[in-house]
Amino acid sequence: MTPAEFAACVAREKEDLLAMYLDAGSGSAVAKKIESLGFTPEQKDGVKEILDGALTDAFYTFLLALDGEGSLGGLQRTYELRDEDGTVLTGGELEAAAWEVFHGKSSK
Numbered sequence: 001m002t003p004a005e006f007a008a009c010v011a012r013e014k015e016d017l018l019a020m021y022l023d024a025g026s027g028s029a030v031a032k033k034i035e036s037l038g039f040t041p042e043q044k045d046g047v048k049e050i051l052d053g054a055l056t057d058a059f060y061t062f063l064l065a066l067d068g069e070g071s072l073g074g075l076q077r078t079y080e081l082r083d084e085d086g087t088v089l090t091g092g093e094l095e096a097a098a099w100e101v102f103h104g105k106s107s108k
Contacts, residue, residue: 003097007063011102021051022034022048063097064094066094067093067095078090
């Protein structure tokens with residue numbers, strides 16, 4: 001796996017969570033809470049936009065922290081993340097890949 005592939009997997013996970021949170025039938029506690037609030041379709045669109053932004057910020061920030069380009073819990077450190085084949089995913093390339101999937105041309 002490459003850093004770009006890892007970042008793309010994280011972005012897909014974010015999209016899957018967002019979809020689950022907005023699907024009343026998903027069984028998610030978040031989805032149940034949103035449904036219980038009785039939002040209009042327009043309000044639900046607003047909730048989707050807010051959740052999308054929050055999840056993007058959270059996942060992007062976490063990837064930057066893993067790559068040593070941001071802080072995690074107030075501490076900025078360098079981490080070494082490897083896949084099961086031993087390929088190093090951190091070390092500078094993950095930050096660029098994260099930017100591309102969350103904020104670049106390939107993002108929504």
